[in-house]
Amino acid sequence: MPIPVVPIASAVLKYGPLAAAALATVAYARAKPRAVNQTADDLMDDVSDGMEFTRAPDGHQVNGTGRYRRAVRMPNGTGVELDMSLLGRVRLRRI
Template sequence: MPLPLVPIAAFALRTGAVAGAVWLVRRSLVAGRTDQRAEDALDDMSEGLALHRPADRAVDGARQTNVASRFRRTLRWGDKGVEIDAALLGRLKIRKV
């Protein structure tokens, strides 16, 4: 019985494409660092979503919008559990040049 090469070749092409994409993304990553000031700011955030546009940042046609969000939950299964604490800070600055 002949070996069906078309399904094997299609699988090999898909696997190679995924491996190539992962390799490209991994190659472009740089080593990060932990900033204690940012860690403290994330720990001090209240739970929920906040969006604001500070008036003191609108200078010379520049606008700034800040977003902060925190989600904190504890999931339990029997006597064991997992705490999920996700925090997000974001800033979008738009300036006319």
């Protein structure tokens, strides 16, 4: 018996953002306040805009960085600056 994909997809598109917002609100409410790691925060500030990948000379390690910055203005004049940065590393080693 085939699975009705269209009704399931429409329900996911209809209620998915609401469920994601609810989960984010619950996670934010349960988060415990902690001190910010200033070293990590400074490293994130040094990341350049866009995506960048570098490979080590020996070819065993690939590092990737990315940053996305935008200012979003609401119709009533209030605004929010969105600044997302990402640091990643993949290292391959023969064992």
